[in-house]
Amino acid sequence: MAHAPNPPPATIGGASLDAIGTPALLLDIVKVDRNIARLRAHLDALGVLFRPHVKTAKSIDVARRLFPDGVGSITVSTLAEAEYFASAGFADITYAVGLAPDRIARARALVARGVTLSVLIDTREQATALADAARAGDAMPGVLIEIDCDGHRGGVVPEDPALPEIAGILREGGVEVRGVLTHAGESYACRNGEGLAEAAERERAAVVTAAAILRAQGHAAPVVSVGSSPTAHFARTLDGVTEVRAGVFMFFDLVMLGIGVCTVEDIALSVLATVIGHRPEKGWILIDAGWMAMSRDRGTQAHPIDQGYGLVCDIDGRPFGDLIVGDASQEHGIVRIRPGSAAGLAELPVGSRVRILPNHACATGAQHLSYHVIETGSRMVVAEWPRMGGW
């Protein structure tokens, strides 16, 4: 598949964070580039392919920062993402959500366009549906079998007799058993880096064991895929693994901060908001970023430091100590000092601008139609990048 030319980013003529409409999603591209370089260096040292997950960014412009020549191997969470990125020249795509049988036709259409597509299954029913489809014609995706490494979500455990049975159904139908894939979702329950190296090792061991079982049955199973942003950063060895997926690492967020994967300065995504009122008797500052701008994600609710709906920074991105968005309605945020803190409320007159660091970059990003791109230390918006959505 021919690569589409890299278009220059749409520029919006030097608008300032003091002047653009709020709420607005800001992306510090200097931090994005640094976050990408950090994980790439770690994975290069471990000798594995880096297959970033673009579900967090949902943006061709962001995805181009991942690869020196503008395209590369990616992971997606929907077929709509696969189609969008394929249109921009991305030709090696793993769709890492269990395949509904009625999506086989859309997957085949991508293969017919020249995309090397891998799909994910973990049941005999899905294998049978794929085998039946293959008997009806070519242009089939390769298949990864989902392995459960920590009981978090889907997948079969390596010892499950379903694993070789699924592979056998695929082989009989002439569908390529491309390998195995797992996601260490339980690593999000770790705190302050504790246990992340162990979670990464459990993830590695499960999927390598599963690949060995398939190979013992005569399947080539060339792909052995692991991935979560926490384990990707803390893996000490990836022997037997061929590729690593991760997505939120590009932007980071307060959940990653709470787990100990990044510092507050690494967080590249924020929401610009304007002060619209005060309730001094309650210790509240009202802003125009509610859950429509931040999302309803309360991912730090069970963390030692509960960040509410987000951590409040000044317009230049410097956090105000213990100031958080304590509550949110659709278009209102209630800013207050974190419970238990002795910090004082910042002086923020009506019309002031603040930036909110989000709990969960994937969820906050999804509330917005585009990124306003900035560079660390500057208030100038250097570009506006669209985001895609839907299924």
Add this chain to the structure above:
Amino acid sequence: MAHAPNPPPATIGGASLDAIGTPALLLDIVKVDRNIARLRAHLDALGVLFRPHVKTAKSIDVARRLFPDGVGSITVSTLAEAEYFASAGFADITYAVGLAPDRIARARALVARGVTLSVLIDTREQATALADAARAGDAMPGVLIEIDCDGHRGGVVPEDPALPEIAGILREGGVEVRGVLTHAGESYACRNGEGLAEAAERERAAVVTAAAILRAQGHAAPVVSVGSSPTAHFARTLDGVTEVRAGVFMFFDLVMLGIGVCTVEDIALSVLATVIGHRPEKGWILIDAGWMAMSRDRGTQAHPIDQGYGLVCDIDGRPFGDLIVGDASQEHGIVRIRPGSAAGLAELPVGSRVRILPNHACATGAQHLSYHVIETGSRMVVAEWPRMGGW
């Protein structure tokens, strides 16, 4: 302002719920019409103007169902909504979120287009900014002063000396003091209808008191506006009130069910999803609707009945007893029996379709680009209606 002609809804040729792509946002228009008729009859009996809030629907097609001639008085939560609905002929609009001073120019542009626009403020700073703008030219919106009736969010309490001061600043600047507005946000803390009539009475009393204070100062203050979906349905008298706002009532949701405002059969919004896997040893069914399709809203978390991320129904909308979406990641939902229930797991093979009733219609709607419109008792999709977003 001339009314735009009512376009026929975009039809999608009789696609069936068995065949459309998932996840998909479904809207049962028979239930919508019934929910609208119910509240309209109640408010007609109380003798007040009905000014529905379109922030839940964000759709011109839905808004047209509210009014016999296709347009009428509405409430919005963003200026982007005001501009979108104005383009469709809606010419009497209240923007019910505290005005950031740098939005005055956009508000004036709407007035210059012929829209009767009311904006909301509760500080002297906002009043001064409006007065300054009025001195620089005409085409100013009218102003409603936000009243706090229950300590929930913004507004001034009726007895606050800021109330007459704000009105005085506006009068000096030549800006119309159009009246007062309040929102009984605390009514969402009621359960099973208890206390809702009392909350409605507190809401009424606060705003009527505030209007009397302004009128004693010589302001006409013709608008006395109350509104929340719970109190709108339970108000017994609205003496002194001129209009009622409500939004979620068109669709209803599991939060409204938990508060006692609707029955499960009244809920018009649902998300169609497909089964993509099973973990029988855990009692889990995996579906392709995660938080990207449902939102992260956990509005029933503190209710006596916690509905998780949504209540699971069959493809025809009949609930499966205690089956809920117990957990969600971006594109995965984990369906399971509610904790403590003795109900058995439904038989739902891979590829089966289910419908999920949402906690919060505003939040779930915002995750989707359009509605697939259906009619109670039928699987045919009769239209696809776009939703707007952004600010």
